[in-house]
Amino acid sequence: MENLLFHEIHQKSRLAIKEVNEVLKGYELYSAQWSILFCLKQFGPMTQKEIWQYLNVEAPTVTRTVSKLEESGWAERKEGGDKRQRIVCLTAKAESKVAEIEERVTAIENGMLSYLSREEQQQLKALLKKIHSAERTEKDVTND
Amino acid sequence: MENLLFHEIHQKSRLAIKEVNEVLKGYELYSAQWSILFCLKQFGPMTQKEIWQYLNVEAPTVTRTVSKLEESGWAERKEGGDKRQRIVCLTAKAESKVAEIEERVTAIENGMLSYLSREEQQQLKALLKKIHSAERTEKDVTND
DNA sequence: GTAAATTATTTACCTAAGTAAGTATATTGG
């Protein structure tokens, strides 16, 4: 019998992005762009590799999204000591807006979680972390 | 403080799609296409509206994905009594393969869930279902 | 010190899914 759990995860993922985009619309930003701004706010200037490793996406995804942030004046790229690297950092405009955006995004997220207690949220996060790709042979998983 | 829950949900969603696509590669299918085949297997012929309502996506998404299934010989479209509707059904090729694919997809999904007990899986699903868009004013959610 | 291998990023092409607007058929109101 098909497991509807992943269906549910997929739906909530899309729903959250939709809600966050609704807030970000006022800043001409999108959720993936925001995730990088948030990252830079937390850690300061980062190489693109550090960004895609933290966000767990592929390198081309970061290339594209940072390019857009650059075009729209939220981020800048500087050359690193290692000339292959491009170090990404927030612009002044971004520095001045990021805290406000974070507040609004967090409010929306909390709204979506308002029917879960703080304990349930922790529980949910812990259960999600137990999901991972099975680095096992097919034989091992088919006899369930 | 930012809530990492949605980050986690987003990651697992992408991970599951990646794993399922790995299985589907052998059938020249992709996860979104499979979700429609699965739907048709469960319910029989459906209009596109019935499909997007069930999968909770937008109409254009179904148009595109069904078109691809049609091109690759997995699905067919018939004209309905209402000539605006297009009724989608499985081809003979699909009918003969769907059970086998489902078995393999389920095996992969179970592999990913192998560190969760059946009870934890139910719990996880229940917690996810409590997440939904807040049809409330901003004032209501900021005082958390 | 240079050829070979590795690394960081980019480019090109693909699936997935959303919004807005268009088309064709059905339904409803006068």
Next chain:
DNA sequence: CCAATATACTTACTTAGGTAAATAATTTAC
């Protein structure tokens, strides 16, 4: 009956993210 409205689907355009292959800079091996 026919004009106005609603419905089912499609088209065009956008974000998001993946893979494979290309490019450029760095490191390693000989």
